[in-house]
Amino acid sequence: MTDAIVLGGTAGVGRAVVDALVARGMTVGVIARGGDRLDGLRRAHPQGRIKTASADVGDAEALTDAVATLVADRAPVVWVNCAMSTAFCKFADLPVADFDKIIRTTFLGQVNGTRLALAHMQHGNIVHVGSGLAYRPVPGQAAYVAAKHAINGFAGAVRSELMQDRPDLHLSLVQLPAMDTPQFEWARNNLDMKPQPAPPVYHPDVAARAVLKAIDGNLREVLVGTSVLKLVFGDMLLPGYIDRRLSRNGIEMQKSDQPAWAAPDADNLHAPVARPGSATGDFDGDVAPTALTVDAxxxxxxxxxxxxxxxxxxxxxxxxxxxxxxxxxxxxxxxxxxx
Missing domain, CATH: 1.20.5 (Single alpha-helices involved in coiled-coils or other helix-helix interfaces)
Structure with missing residues (x-):
């Protein structure tokens, strides 16, 4: 019996969301690529509260099989699409295979997840974990930014269909700011320095609470943090100015003070990394435990x-x-x- 499904739930924001749903008394089905981290997630929670299946969310057939093992006895009432991947690299230097993989995981993973959610759910909540970068692009992450923009359009189209066909099934977008997650340790990196989240940086629990807020209120969209508010409304008013500013410091602000060689060699773009799952990363700056979170x-x-x-x-x-x-x-x- 599974109350909720989380795609990409063994680390980062997805792990924080899983922990929050379990704390509410839900039994959560988690799908991710890394079998060892799925095993660790089951051990970290009371017996029977976590169900797992391994699949790459970008592989529609594999994901279909994985979901079938988790929803065989009852349809979930909560579905959270959270899997993502990225690369810190200028577009001209990013190999085609890497660009395609980021799109397949970060965008098509949410498409595949939503397709399966619609196959099993007649009511409840589907949540897309997005980003403030869906409104204001930054240099150095063209594929990730494109995927997050695509999620906005996809979610808007499907939402209108659901309002007509399944009014009790609600679809939400949660647009996140920079979070202290393992993303910056595991992402493919072509910068001369190790990447870091651009301040202000928030704890992953902030994202989990925003997801719960979207579910509890059946909200169309949630904006998390003042930085996201600035991205959304600033880009509406001064897009050219922001373009010029980011051309000067947009990549530099994503660099830490550690040389790239100090980062682990392996990344998780094409295969999971063999490291334990954690909601938080290793960012050593200020990490805010709370954020202004508003109905968009x-x-x-x-x-x-x-x-x-x-x-x-x-x-x-x-x-x-x-x-x-x-x-x-x-x-x-x-x-x-x-x-």
Whole structure:
């Protein structure tokens, strides 16, 4: 019996989400590539609370077989698409096979997961774990950014279909900021320095709480952290300025002070790394345990209302100033009684 399914749940944000769902009393089915980390995840939780199956989420057939072993007796009510991979490398230097693999894992993994969720679920919640980079691209991660943009479009199309066909099945996007996860230790790296999350950096538990917020409120989209708010709304207002700024420091801000040779040689792009799973990474800077987490639709209404109010106030100010100028420019007239 499985209450929830998490794809990519043995490390990073996915691991934090699994822990949070188990803490709520759910039995969670977890699918990932690394068999050793799946075994470790089962040992880390009370017996029977974790069900596992090994598959590459980018392989639709393998994922179908893995899911079948977890939902044979009951359909889940929560499904979280969380698997991802990336490479820190300029696009011109990124091999075709690496680009394709990132897209297959990070985007098509969510597509494959959603297809299977729809095959088994009539009600409940499907959550897509996205990124603020889905709104504001950064250099050095073209494939990952493309995948996160694609998730937004895919989720929007499917959501509208579900609203018509299955109104009790809710689809959410959770857009994350930089997180302290093993991603930066395990990702393929072509930089001269070891990569790091660009500050501000948040603990993976922040992401897990945001996923729960989306589920509890059946929210369309959740924005996590002030940095994501700045990415979303800043790009709406000043995209050219941000392009120029990122052209100067966009890659540098993703570099740590450790040379690339200090990072482990193996990465997890084409195969899982043989290292224990953990929600957190090895970032040694400030990691925030909490973040401003908002309903994206409500935030847009507030911003739009603020713009309208500002425009109205500016119009009133201009009108008042113009009226005063007209009054002072009128010719002085002597009262009739004094003529």
């Amino acid at each position: 639709d409500r935030a847009r209404k507030v911003i739009a209302g603020g713009i309208v109010a500002a425009a109205f106030g500016l119009g009133a100010l201009v009108a008042t100033t113009a009226a005063r100028r007209r009054q002072t420019s009128l010719p002085h007239r002597v009262p009739r009684r004094l003529r």
